[in-house]
Amino acid sequence: MIVESPLTERMGLVLTGSRDDLSRIDRAMLSKKVAEHGAVILRGFELTVDDFETLSQEVAPEFLVHHDVGRMYISDDGTTQTVVPGMEGIPAHVERGYAAPIPATLFFYCNHPPDSEGETTLYDGFELFERLSPESQKFFAERKVRYRLRIGPELWQRTLMTDDHAEAMYMIDEQLTSALDVERGEAATCRVDDDTLIMDFVTPATRTAARREGVAFSNSGLTYLYTLEMPEEGLLALGKMTMLTEEDEAFPLEILRDALRASREVEYKLSWRKGDMALLDNRTVLHGRAAFSDPNRSIYIRIGFGL
Ligand SMILES: [Fe+2]
Structure with missing residues (x-):
């Protein structure tokens, strides 16, 4: 069974289920839910990188390949990448908000959660x-x-x-x-x-x-x-x-x-579990990162256009 619950009082939706429920995720609804809630978290589905790529493809027809030095390619075409390297905290920002076109939707995937700290931080722009x-x-x-x-x-x-x-x-x-x-x-x-x-x-x-x-x-x-x-x-x-x-x-x-x-007053810290995924309206939900020290933290990103 898939359970829907709010992420915070005013922003975001969490869909919680198990691997067996994966086929029940209404993929056509995902983009609608991102638009309605600003953020959608898929928790407990034990998603693989393939699942992550398939689901994100349902929502965004095109992806940006970020040319930052230090981001590693996970997929051959580079549309699935690691996030910004380093362990420092990063403040609230719109992904690649400083160049046109500003991406519409962001997808994060937890390949390996940090043992503590290192949350992805979310901020409702409103x-x-x-x-x-x-x-x-x-x-x-x-x-x-x-x-x-x-x-x-x-x-x-x-x-x-x-x-x-x-x-x-x-x-x-x-x-x-x-x-x-x-x-x-x-x-x-x-x-x-x-x-x-x-x-x-x-x-x-x-x-x-x-x-x-x-x-x-x-x-x-x-x-x-x-x-x-x-x-x-x-x-x-x-x-x-x-x-x-x-x-x-x-x-x-x-x-x-x-x-x-x-x-800082509106910050929500998203703690990761392996195989979880987050979908964000990049333009009205900002994100950042809490500092961490576990070198095994591994989060992937896809940066999508055209929601
Ligand atoms: Fe970012």
């Missing part, structure tokens, strides 16, 4: 927004953010398979134009400065969704804050991202510190 000070709410709701990525020549030349600046710009322009959500007011520009590719992505810092009234905090501001204020935490892969205001000014850090405080 609740986080409600907990912000009125000043921060106004700032995030009314102003867009500008993410600036600096990509060194090794990476862009390898990815685009050219070292010609004009050709690279042309290819990126083509890709960006189709990736932007113009209705949300997203915009992007690209330039080359001394062989470094500089890509700007302008997007709102909040978003709406059918499951709740109001707006959800939805951006990568807290990882940016961590790279500035807690460089000892590592997050090397994210260190090349800068967050600015749309007007190209420094982002006010007191606003981000207020968001960090609010995120």
